[in-house]
Amino acid sequence: MKHALTSLALAASLLTAPAAFAADKLLLKTPIAFSTALPGLGSPIPRVAEQLDLMSGGTLKMKVYEPGKLVPPFEILDAVSSGKINSGYTTAGYWAGKIPAAPLFSAVPFGPEAGEYMAWLYYGNGMTLYQEMYDQAGFNVHVMPCAIIAPETSGWFAKEINTPEDLNGLKMRFFGLGGKVMQKLGVATSLLPGGEIFPALEKGAIDATEFSMPAIDARLGFHKLVKFNYFPGWHQQATVFELMINKDVWNEATDQHKAIIENACKASVTDSYAEGEAIQHAAMIDNVENNGVQIKQWSDEMLATFRSTWDEVAAEEAAGDEFFNKVLTDMNEFRDGYKIWKENAFLPRK
Numbered sequence: 001m002k003h004a005l006t007s008l009a010l011a012a013s014l015l016t017a018p019a020a021f022a023a024d025k026l027l028l029k030t031p032i033a034f035s036t037a038l039p040g041l042g043s044p045i046p047r048v049a050e051q052l053d054l055m056s057g058g059t060l061k062m063k064v065y066e067p068g069k070l071v072p073p074f075e076i077l078d079a080v081s082s083g084k085i086n087s088g089y090t091t092a093g094y095w096a097g098k099i100p101a102a103p104l105f106s107a108v109p110f111g112p113e114a115g116e117y118m119a120w121l122y123y124g125n126g127m128t129l130y131q132e133m134y135d136q137a138g139f140n141v142h143v144m145p146c147a148i149i150a151p152e153t154s155g156w157f158a159k160e161i162n163t164p165e166d167l168n169g170l171k172m173r174f175f176g177l178g179g180k181v182m183q184k185l186g187v188a189t190s191l192l193p194g195g196e197i198f199p200a201l202e203k204g205a206i207d208a209t210e211f212s213m214p215a216i217d218a219r220l221g222f223h224k225l226v227k228f229n230y231f232p233g234w235h236q237q238a239t240v241f242e243l244m245i246n247k248d249v250w251n252e253a254t255d256q257h258k259a260i261i262e263n264a265c266k267a268s269v270t271d272s273y274a275e276g277e278a279i280q281h282a283a284m285i286d287n288v289e290n291n292g293v294q295i296k297q298w299s300d301e302m303l304a305t306f307r308s309t310w311d312e313v314a315a316e317e318a319a320g321d322e323f324f325n326k327v328l329t330d331m332n333e334f335r336d337g338y339k340i341w342k343e344n345a346f347l348p349r350k
Helices: 002-022 044-056 073-082 114-123 126-136 176-184 194-203 214-220 247-252 255-290 300-320 322-345
Strands: 026-031 060-065 087-090 141-149 155-157 171-173 188-190 228-231 239-246 294-297
Touching: 026 044, 026 073, 044 060, 044 141, 044 239, 044 255, 060 255, 073 087, 073 141, 073 239, 114 126, 114 141, 114 322, 126 141, 126 322, 141 247, 141 255, 176 188, 176 300, 194 214, 214 255, 239 247, 239 255, 255 294, 300 322
Parallel strands: 026 060, 026 087, 171 188, 228 294
Antiparallel strands: 087 239, 141 239, 155 228
């Protein structure tokens, strides 16, 4: 009789388990800031959506909305925080006007490369500060890195830039803290979403632009209008992309779903980095051989100018915002330690 009762109890638990599991379903409606047609920039998030579904057995799904289809790119943070949408995929540098420290979690001029950035985020104080930034600014979001790319090009120009004076008076699309550097050098900068850059170049609203890596820029057709492509990308040696989830939604999610999301994003960081590194050389070769592009390297003089101007910008930003100073100080302390490893372990560059 005891064995029969035990069997009945087990059968009852098996029958009720699927119903309880089904009650914990979650759908993330996720507008994104970058077209999924852009490799390394927008392409990671559909793969994340696929993995969330597979790893959860269908209880956790993500519906991805192309830029502007649900929420305009520059409104994603406010929409997620308010609960208008429950998640979004973008980059923190877009919130510089709201939170001065935000660009430090996106891309830093002369800043960490991808490996060092990940080290600071995951094993330094980066992630703690990242979440603290949104919390103290009053945004009701939970944030995590969900992609990263290696260096970008430094920009596309209609003419050669040989001296700092050649920059003076240019109108240029430029992102993040690097844009403040360019402003100090006499450039009138604007931050346009990817889809608006080509028309702006074509109409003469801007003279030059930077956006991303060669394979990504190729999709946007800059090479059709401007032929001088400069390297290295001193302003973005690595760029981090974030998945934001409304904090109430995150707090109510099951531990299983939280773990799946976190690990899918960590896998995406690896995958996006690998994808970006794999496809740039073909785009650069095509630009030179078929599109008439000239690949140019900044002179030592120009790089020194960019660096010294960045130092001025960093000091000004740190003096003007306490949290910016807190994050930059922590990042620089981490980098000072990492420098010992970097200078000794890696082959010298020629």
